[in-house]
Amino acid sequence: MAARGHVQDPNDRRLRPIYDYLDNGNNKMAIQQADKLLKKHKDLHCAKVLKAIGLQRTGKQDEAYALAQEVAALEPTDDNSLQALTILYREMHRPELVTKLYEAAVKKVPNSEEYHSHLFMAYARVGEYKKMQQAGMALYKIVPKNPYYFWSVMSLIMQSISAQDENLSKTMFLPLAERMVEKMVKEDKIEAEAEFNFSFKVELYYMILERLEKYKEALDVVRGKLGEKLTSELQSRENKCMAMYKKLHRWPECNALARRLLLRNSDDWQFYITYFDSVFQLIDESWTPPAEEEHSLEGEVHCSIEQAVHFIEERITEESKSSRPLRGPYLAKLELIRRLRHRGCNDEYKLGDPEELMFQYFKKFGDKPCCFTDLKVFVDLLPPSQYTKFIRQLLDVIPLAAAAENEVALPGDIKALQQHLCVVQLSRLLGIYHAMEKKQKLAVVRELMLRYRHGLEFGKSCLKTELQFSDYYCLLAVHLLLDLWLEGEEAAVWQCLTLLEEGLSHSPSNAQFKLLLIRIYCRLGAFEPVSELYSSLDAKHIQHDTIGYLLTRYAGSLGHYAAASQSCNFALRFFHSNQKDTSEYIIQAYKYGAFEKIPExxxxRNRLNSSLHFAQVRTERMLLDLLLEANISISLEESVKSMSLSPEEDDIPWKDLRDNRDLTVLFSWDPKDRDISEEHRKLSLEEETLWLRIRSLTLRLVSGLPTLGHTIQPKNSEKTAENGVSSKIDTIRALLQQLEAAVDSGKKFLEQKIQYPVLGPPPTRMAGFFSNGSCQCQTSLFYLVSDIYELDTNGLEDSAEIQERIGNSFKSLVERLTDLFNKCKGDLIEVRDGTLKTHPNLLENLVFFVETISIALWVSSYCDSVLRPFKSNLQKKKKKKK
Known part of the structure; x- marks a missing residue:
């Protein structure tokens, strides 16, 4: 036989079929193959672990964990076993076990670079920053490579970021990190190796100095020889210099650098803002340039309004000679006018009339889709009395042609269409459409739809994934109809649906059409088409958090439990994978030296873990599962156990809750007074948090019921006290008090009668929960549990008052449930004067009724477990008397 270049390990050959089965998803065959192999080779630990992976993937988690622990207890050091165990622990979401695995391996093979680096990455996954620092230095001592040293430095920075004591961070962790980097700089070792870009090491040094607030030293690093190596991002060095100048309030350098960068690229908007900020700061400080020396380290400084005006005029002149039209200089002129007006000194400098400047800008860039968003920022420079005149002026320069008199003048090409669309959007923004009568609005809707259908001719060659050029006409028409609907015109909303469905047939990929349809269908109570529309949006990754609320808010409340369960699953899958995925990003950042990205x-990850939507979805999903699965008390107990629910535990980070919803996902052309405001956002967050608190407390109260239900011993016995049943009722009573407080806060909030914009945040279900009587019913049911427990504790003798209270509670509950049931009656769709009107509140009432009945059944089951023995005892006593 010919000699082989590589001799394969016989164990690898034996294990290969199991790996193949696992890779192909054939887990049962993988388990069988592993069993066969283990009969012949009992000491082949990797086969055991691969079998455990197969068991884990077939849902036998306990067996898989037991097998894995058998192998882990032997502290294996072969690569196959270690890697297989790492995969298994990750799938079990137990990354902390991987650290123990490699800690043992490192003890046995202390000079292994591979095991030390695996141990470091295992610590990185669980955020053990102190151990990461130690592992990094241990690795550097074994193999003195530059990256390992900087891993340790970065771990110190992470300790400072995570430290709760800021003083400790600035006096211990960061200074130590600084000294470690300085040592490398002084010894000229910072460039020693090219495992990762030298630029990243300089950025790490800069990050330490910035966090220590040593801005001058950070600036010296960036401006010095080390700063020359900052090439990881475009203009990285300049941006860092600018940041330090601002921190140090060195406005001359700030101004000179911004001016120099604008001379290089006069379309970079961020530097216009910095340039203006620094000019006015210098004016306020009465700064004057030195007579003989240079103005600043960065060159010439502009410190007067005259210089700023001249500079902007120069940029516009330069732009007119450019082969490519640039928007920056023209918008900068409008920004300067705005700032001068704010200071009350615009007229002196004769920069021009904003109306004329915006008109000229439109003539130059009106055919670009960005023209509207550019001018939108500056419309407040126009006096309201000039709005109509300004719009007419814009319309006059658009080349539109009418086929005959009294016909709508239509654009002949795409450029003219874009210009006209820009004017229509500005008309809406300036409130011209809002001031119209009903007939005028309907006439505008007809005209917009005519223009929309005409514009489809220009998009005949568009692919299905591309948007039609005239889609915005259709959207604007729908917005006008929504205005009419809010004013009481019921037929308008059905016309909205018709137009949006028509638009979607021509632009199947238009997300705005889909999002508007979702909102309108949900408002009408028709959830059936919504799931498909949302699925077609193909929401990815972070979008499950930012726009998921559009679906989860209505799915359960409109009675679509399967869709609600599915939508919650989509969101929860994303949130649960976030922890694992982010750990992988962090590890890659360490490997490639992208240290700046690690804190980001x-x-x-922290922002997602504290997401309001995550807390809502998790709570609603558990409530939904209990309602769908727990039909009797035993099943409720099992469900609560399987969810690991405990009434004592509250895992919602109330203080850190973050509202990650994208409330501007729907385009809006409304004026500021009609658009969603910062106040609306704050109020919506407050409302959502109050509703979440009520739902969370309801869930915890329900989860506490099984802990009271199955006590054979009398409640007042010593044994029961030892078992802690009395503490369980104390927990429930404490939760009841919290629920009462949350309900009171909710009622006070609703007294404000807040009206969000139609395209703003959807209101919670809290108003319906209070108004239909569900809240009173559910609270009374939980109080009944407390009373029954008290009766059980005291016995039948000397408890006449409690018995009377319980009797009254039962009567009151029957009345309230009857009343709630009556509020579910009625027609969901009503035809009035030839117009359809929906009543989605009936559906919401029905959903609350079903939920309240479920809680009533669980409470009744507990009552039964307590009262039935009393009944049998009474019957026995009667028999004895006879």
Missing amino acids: FIAF
């Missing part, structure tokens, strides 16, 4: 990844 961790902040991103």
